[in-house]
Amino acid sequence: MLQQTRVETVRRYWDLWLETFPTVASLASASTEAVLSQWQGLGYYRRARNLQAGAIFIVEQLGGAIPTTAEGWKTVPGVGPYTAGAIASIAFGEPVPAVDGNVLRVLSRWLALELPIDGKTGRTAIDSLAADLAAGPRPGAWTQALMELGATLCTPTSPACLLCPVSAGCAAAAMGEPARFPLKAKAKAPREEHRFALALMQPETGAEWWVQRDEQGLLGGLWEFPLLASVEAAEDVSASLTHHGDLLHIFTHIRLSVTLCSATEDPTEPPIPVGYQTGRWVLPEERETLPQSRLMRKLRERLLLPLG
Ligand code: SF4
Structure with missing residues (x-):
């Protein structure tokens, strides 16, 4: 949790995480969605996936026995030389650097x-x-x-x-x-990218169309409005778009500008764009139950702003 993240930020997540996953076995057997939900807001979601992959490895390959040396820790998925050295020296007194x-x-x-x-x-x-x-x-x-x-x-x-x-x-x-x-x-200068986010809404139910990213890659497994490469791709889904302006989101290597559009006319099942594994209509009361990125939260906040 502390990689690239300040202690004050992590503190809020740490206790809740240990309450939810008190043992290696409980983390190993949890659903990916439950793990990502606990992590949401902390960013760098690969860490959460790695943590669970590590727990699964310890349970399945090491019979639940936690390694006690840096070399042993390096065999655990997601654990690099720094983490291996830090755990082995601090927790087990091995004379190795971190x-x-x-x-x-x-x-x-x-x-x-x-x-x-x-x-x-x-x-x-x-x-x-x-x-x-x-x-x-x-x-x-x-x-x-x-x-x-x-x-x-x-x-x-x-x-x-x-x-x-x-x-x-x-x-x-x-x-x-x-x-x-x-x-x-x-x-290296960060790469510039631009996408159109399409917020499709069903006015009668308040449901929004969300899609889930592929497991591999940036923000893998998280839910969001579909991010499309062109305005034409958004117009293919709905002919009548309302524009809510642009916002900028910075990832480590990408400066992503997103134009947010919404539409309410089309209640049918929209297509799943490339890069996403599935999609569904999400009712207002379900929104907090799905793991979502900070970018998605920013988009939803923007959607609530009056058009100007
Ligand atoms: S390690 Fe060297 S550079 Fe760093 S604070 Fe100490 S004296 Fe200064």
């Missing part, structure tokens, strides 16, 4: 590493230093100390070197320009 963005930043500053940390050579240098450092007597405390240093003092834009307990050995602090590190290769 290198996330915070740790990359701290160690690249410590070394004043003049190589991009997202390049192979730079990353190898950091990984090797991290592995050497993790070999001390209290691996779990060490992992947490490094994470904490990155989160509280050695922050991205204003490292507090005067307060830092390791400033005496830090090369970037000695140079007087810690915030110049870490170096990064030039980031």
Whole structure:
């Protein structure tokens, strides 16, 4: 839950999640929809799917026995080297490193590493230093100390070197320009995309036509108004469209602008566009029971605004 997400945001979800899925077995046997419903609003839904895939693997392949080493954790679907290292060192005291963005930043500053940390050579240098450092007597405390240093003092834009307990050995602090590190290769510009969202409504019942995304890919399995590639595709479904303006939604690699249209004339079963697995008329009282993305919530809010 904490990947790319702040503790304050996660706190609201954490307790509810543990109440709903108190054991690995209960998560493994839950429906995908129940899992995505608990996660909705947190974003990056792949994490929820991976968490469940991991639980299923532990139950089915490991007989319910949770791994105790980083190597063991790396065999669990969805668990990468960072998560494996963090769990093995903190929960089981194994002397292995856990290198996330915070740790990359701290160690690249410590070394004043003049190589991009997202390049192979730079990353190898950091990984090797991290592995050497993790070999001390209290691996779990060490992992947490490094994470904490990155989160509280050695922050991205204003490292507090005067307060830092390791400033005496830090090369970037000695140079007087810690915030110049870490170096990064030039980031790729996000891709621009445009879609038409079509909100079909049945005035008598208040039902809306929702479609469910394919399981694989962006926002997999979530429900929304169909997002269509062209206004012609929307007009194919209904000849009389009301336009509700455009809104912008930012994903990690995509800047998606969406033109929202609605129509009330067509109560028949509309087609399921490419990229979706199914569709259905959703009554007002059912709307909160289906997992949906933030984008869908934004579209529904826009739909309620008066036309201007
Ligand atoms: S001395 Fe400054 S740059 Fe170096 S680790 Fe501490 S906070 Fe980061």
